Amino acid sequence: MSELRPARIAFVGAGVHATESLYPNFGMIPELELVAVCDLDLGKAERAARKYGAQWFSDLGQMLDTVRPDAVCACGPAEMHLEVGLEVLGRGLPVFVEKPPGLTAADAMSLLQRASATRTWGMVGFMKRFAAANLVTRDYIASPEFGVLNSLSMIHGCGPYNDLRRMLLFNGIHMLDLARFLAGEVAEVTAQAAAPAPNVFVATIAFRFANGALGQLNMNSGHHWEDCFEQTYLSGSGAAVLVDASQAVEVMASGRRFADPPDQRLYGWSGRYYVSGNMAGWWAGGHYTRGYWGELSHFARAVQGVIEPEATLEDGLRAMELVEAILESVATNRPVVLPG
Ligand SMILES: NC(=O)c1ccc[n+]([C@@H]2O[C@H](COP(=O)([O-])OP(=O)(O)OC[C@H]3O[C@@H](n4cnc5c(N)ncnc54)[C@H](O)[C@@H]3O)[C@@H](O)[C@H]2O)c1
Numbered sequence: 001m002s003e004l005r006p007a008r009i010a011f012v013g014a015g016v017h018a019t020e021s022l023y024p025n026f027g028m029i030p031e032l033e034l035v036a037v038c039d040l041d042l043g044k045a046e047r048a049a050r051k052y053g054a055q056w057f058s059d060l061g062q063m064l065d066t067v068r069p070d071a072v073c074a075c076g077p078a079e080m081h082l083e084v085g086l087e088v089l090g091r092g093l094p095v096f097v098e099k100p101p102g103l104t105a106a107d108a109m110s111l112l113q114r115a116s117a118t119r120t121w122g123m124v125g126f127m128k129r130f131a132a133a134n135l136v137t138r139d140y141i142a143s144p145e146f147g148v149l150n151s152l153s154m155i156h157g158c159g160p161y162n163d164l165r166r167m168l169l170f171n172g173i174h175m176l177d178l179a180r181f182l183a184g185e186v187a188e189v190t191a192q193a194a195a196p197a198p199n200v201f202v203a204t205i206a207f208r209f210a211n212g213a214l215g216q217l218n219m220n221s222g223h224h225w226e227d228c229f230e231q232t233y234l235s236g237s238g239a240a241v242l243v244d245a246s247q248a249v250e251v252m253a254s255g256r257r258f259a260d261p262p263d264q265r266l267y268g269w270s271g272r273y274y275v276s277g278n279m280a281g282w283w284a285g286g287h288y289t290r291g292y293w294g295e296l297s298h299f300a301r302a303v304q305g306v307i308e309p310e311a312t313l314e315d316g317l318r319a320m321e322l323v324e325a326i327l328e329s330v331a332t333n334r335p336v337v338l339p340g
Helices: 016-028 042-051 060-067 078-090 105-117 132-141 164-183 261-267 292-304 313-332
Strands: 007-012 032-038 055-057 071-074 095-097 122-124 149-157 186-197 200-209 214-220 229-236 239-244 248-253 272-274
Touching (some): 007 016, 007 292, 016 042, 032 042, 032 060, 032 292, 042 055, 055 060, 095 292, 105 313, 122 292, 122 313, 132 164, 132 229, 132 248, 149 200, 164 200, 164 214, 164 229, 186 313
Parallel strands (some): 071 095, 095 122, 149 214
Antiparallel strands (some): 149 229, 186 200, 229 239, 239 248, 248 272
């Protein structure tokens, strides 16, 4: 446990995602103390706050003035992330906003500019960066054994959407951020999309990365929310890696089926490393495996000043720029060069 005092965090939003996937992590993050909950629906704020021994509010300004937190988390509609983000950053406090950080890249830029003006920072809820399988993968692809990255292929199936922009903005954005996390900055995208059935959008997106690698994301909204699908395959000059649902990592080393003995310690006997298969109790649950614990724990420690923020407001801006570039490519049927 850290010897520093826990970061005093106020939370805006007590809806479904916040109370089911984020709040339950607090008991397992000694570096974080939830001091207040704010929701326009005071009943929801009270229910969540009572459970964690915090105060409750329906007005953001009143909460900030009363409890004077070290930092704020926000999880609600995209417009609320922008509004709360601007207010909190304007007071010089760090903020964690769920994705997306607004409705447009211009929104994301205004958060970044506000943070820069008040010399503070923010994080965006790109939890896949904190899923252990993706962290293991990022370590491995930086190794000499993996060699030079040459391609990234992603498949993603999510629940229904009635609009391509919404599918990309509210769901595809996680895969877009993961693509950048694993393969680096995107220089150019070319995308096509179709709507073959009611509430089913498909998008096929080709990436040219700044480091010369090529990539692809095929996504569709033809699944049920209870039955989504995700796979990421990375190919390097010495090996390849398959990441299944951000939960299992399989290493395919060139010239042999199994990894060398030193890697077996990390990647398992068959070259397949399971994040949760051999772990017991709470730690095997989705909150840890999927990265929700990791993102909040990281935020708390960054507020304490012991680590640098990850999944920053700049990453939020880059992901929003990617969404807009993909939509532009679909509309114009041409490749689009990314501004960064
Ligand atoms: N990262 C993930 O895996 C993941 C999964 C699901 C949802 N999300 C994100 O979580 C967010 C919330 O989704 P949800 O399904 O929980 O929504 P929800 O509607 O259940 O909850 C939103 C809550 O925010 C409150 N709210 C709205 N405006 C407010 C304001 N100005 N001040 C205070 N409270 C306000 C509402 O009263 C509501 O309780 C969305 O942005 C969504 O993109 C992320």
